[in-house]
Amino acid sequence: MSTGEDDQDQEAQASPARQAGRRGPRPAGSATISRVAEAAGVSRATVSRVMNGSPTVNPELAARVRAAAEALDYEPSVAARSLALGRTGTVSLVVPDLANPLFQGVLRGLSQAAGKAGRRLLVAESNEDPEEETVLALEARRNSDGLVLASPRAPDARLCELAARLAPFVLVYREIPGFGAPSLSVDNAAGIDDVVAHLTGLGHRHLAYLAGPPGSAANCERLAALRAATGIRLTELPCGSMFDEGHAAARAVVECGASAVVGFNDMVASGALTGLHERGVQVPGDVSVTGFDDIPFARYTTPPLTTVSIPKSELGAQAWERLWALMNGESGGYNARFRPRLLVRDSTGPVRSY
Amino acid sequence: MSTGEDDQDQEAQASPARQAGRRGPRPAGSATISRVAEAAGVSRATVSRVMNGSPTVNPELAARVRAAAEALDYEPSVAARSLALGRTGTVSLVVPDLANPLFQGVLRGLSQAAGKAGRRLLVAESNEDPEEETVLALEARRNSDGLVLASPRAPDARLCELAARLAPFVLVYREIPGFGAPSLSVDNAAGIDDVVAHLTGLGHRHLAYLAGPPGSAANCERLAALRAATGIRLTELPCGSMFDEGHAAARAVVECGASAVVGFNDMVASGALTGLHERGVQVPGDVSVTGFDDIPFARYTTPPLTTVSIPKSELGAQAWERLWALMNGESGGYNARFRPRLLVRDSTGPVRSY
DNA sequence: CTGAAAGCGCTAACAG
DNA sequence: CTGTTAGCGCTTTCAG
Secondary structure (H helix, E strand, O other): OOEEOOOOOOOOOOOOOOOOOOOOOOOOOOOOHHHHHHHHOOOHHHHHHHHOOOOOOOHHHHHHHHHHHHHHOOOOOHHHHHHHHOOOOEEEEEEOOOOOHHHHHHHHHHHHHHHHOOOEEEEEEOOOOHHHHHHHHHHHHHOOOOEEEOOOOOOHHHHHHHHHHHOOEEEEOOOOOOOOOOEEEEOHHHHHHHHHHHHHHOOOOEEEEEEOOOOOHHHHHHHHHHHHOOOOEEEEEEOOOOHHHHHHHHHHHHHHOOOEEEEOOHHHHHHHHHHHHHOOOOOOOOOEEEOOEOOHHHHHOOOOOEEEEOOHHHHHHHHHHHHHHHHOOOOOOOOEEEOOEEEOOOOOOOOOOO | OOEEOOOOOOOOOOOOOOOOOOOOOOOOOOOOHHHHHHHHOOOHHHHHHHHOOOOOOOHHHHHHHHHHHHHHOOOOOHHHHHHHHOOOOEEEEEEOOOOOHHHHHHHHHHHHHHHHOOOEEEEEEOOOOHHHHHHHHHHHHHOOOOEEEOOOOOOHHHHHHHHHHHOOEEEEOOOOOOOOOOEEEEOHHHHHHHHHHHHHHOOOOEEEEEEOOOOOHHHHHHHHHHHHOOOOEEEEEEOOOOHHHHHHHHHHHHHHOOOEEEEOOHHHHHHHHHHHHHOOOOOOOOOEEEOOEOOHHHHHOOOOOEEEEOOHHHHHHHHHHHHHHHHOOOOOOOOEEEOOEEEOOOOOOOOOOO
C-alpha cells in the first residue's frame, strides 16, 4: 500500500475556499429564490411555481423566470425544500456488510429502482454489529423518508420495539412473524431441500454442512432444513461466511469422509473448492460441493459451482416497491418469500463408486 | 425468480398511514423543539443548546430539557438543521457501476471513514453512462456537502466545466492534469511494468492483452504501458471488463499463440482462466495469466491469480480525508497516485520449454 | 393567474 | 447562563 505522492501543488481553483464543515448558511454565493424573483420581476411564489413545473403560469412569465434562473445559476436549496415539504426525497439502506455480495445485490436493485423514481439513496453499514445496526437504522431513517433494513442478526424483540420509529420501512432477507413492516425473504428451506434432493439423487448419503455464522437467520434456516432431511447422514462443520473460512474447512471435510459438502454460502463453498483442490481431492470426482446465493463468481470457480440462486437485486427492487407504497400511505403490508432456484453446474456429480 | 407471496395481511401497525410521498410537512406526530421548550418551561434556544451539548447550560435546566425531550420522543428535524446550519452532514459518492469490485472497494472505504466522522453517505450509480454521471454528480452534490466522483469515462473537458459546481469534491481512479480538485489515482503503468518484468523474467516473449473497455482511462494507461514495453511481442485482443468477456476471449488467446495473457482486470482474467481450462489448456503449464486490481475472489480462482493489487478501500478512506480537508476550507489540493503492488500467485509460471 | 403572508423547525447573534 | 429576535430558502393557502 505504498503511496507515492506526487504532491503537485495545484491552484486554489475558482471556487473560494468553502467553510462547509463549519458555519455559513449559504452554500457559497449561490442564488436564492428571492434573487431570482427579483431579477425576473415576479414574486417568489411564481418562481416556485415555475421551478416545480406548475402549468398555471403565464408562459411569458415562466420564460422570464427560467431565463433569470439560468442567468443566476439558480439551484433550489434541497434543505429548504425538505423543510417546507416535509420530505427529503431520499431513502436509506442499512446493511451489516457492504463487502457481502448478498447486500451488494439489494444495494444495486434498490439504487436503480429508487434512482428511476428520482429518489436518492443513503447507505450505511454496521460492520456486522447488530446493536450498531439499529442505531444506524434510526439515524438513517431520520435522514430520509423511508428505510430498507437488512439486519440478519438483530433480535426480533429489539426490532419490534423500534418498528414504530423506523416506519415506513421494509425488512429484507428476514421475516418476523406478525411484524409491523413488510419483509422480503428467501425460502431457505426450499433451497436446501432442492440441494438435498439433487445430492441424494446422485447417490450421496453423507453430507457435510459448512455452517455459517451461528447468529445468522439464514444459517439457522438452512441448518434446520438440513437436519430435517431424511435418508442422509449429516456432519455439521463450524465454518463461517468467508472464503478463507471455507478454505480452512477443507481439511475437516476430507477427514469426516462425507461424499458431498453443502456450503452455507458460495464464498465458503468456493473456499472449500480451492482447499480441496490443494489437497488433491477431485471435485466432483471425489466429493461434490454446493453453495448458496449464486454470487457472480460462482459460475467461474473451477469447477463452476452448483448453487441455489436467490434474486438479490430483485429483492432490492421489490423493497423499493413496498417502501414506495408505504410512503404513500398504502398498506404494502404483505410479505413476500422468494423461492430460490437450484442451479446445477459442475461441482456436483454422482457419488464415487468404490 | 418465482416469488411465492404469502400474502399475510398484517395489521396496519401503530403508526398511522403516513403521507410521506405527498404533502404534510410534519413527519408524523413527532415533537418539535417548541413543544419540548414549552414542556420544559424554557426557551427554544435553550433546548437547542442542550441538544447540541453546549456546556454553558445550567445542569438543572439541561436535565429538565432532556427529560422533556425523552418524554416527547423528540428528535430534531434533520431538514431544519440543514437549512439553519447550511450543511447536510452528508457526502456523496457517484460511481459508474456498483457491481464492480473496484467501486465497491471505495464505497466501503468511504462509507467507513465518513461514518466514523458521523457523516452519512449518499450513493448514486450511473450505469456506465458518462453523461448521466455528470448529471448525477450535480444532483448528488446538491444533496450533500461534498462529493467523491469516480468517472472513468467522462471527458476531461466536461469535468473541468463542472468543477466549480461540484466543489468541494475529489476524483478517484483518475487524474486530470491541472484540475481543480484533488485526484486519487493508481499508477497503472507501474503495475503493468511489474507484470511485464515478472513475465519476461519467466521467459515469456509473446503476451496477449485482454483489453478493457475502450473509453476507460485505466485501460488506456495499461495498454500504453504494455505497448511501451520492450523485448516482447504484444497481441491486443478486444475484450471488456466482465467475466464472460474474458471467458469468451479464451479462444482468441489460444489461437494467437501467446504464452502469457495479461488481463485488463481480474474479472476478465478469471473468465479467461475458466475458458482456458475448458479447452484443456493448462495454467500456468501451457499459458500464464495475470489480472489487475486484486479483487477478493482473485486468490480463490484455480489456480490463484497473479495480479496487481490496488488499495481500493484505502482510496475511499483517503478520499474522505481529502474531502474533509476541502470542506473545512483547507487546500487538500494535492493529488496522490498509488503505487500498486504485484502479487505473484500460481497462475503464472515459466514459459513452456519446447 | 399572481402576489402577500404565514409558516416548516432549528440555530445564532445579541441583549439582558 | 438564558431568552428574544431574526432569519435559513422554499412552499402554500388565501385573496385579489
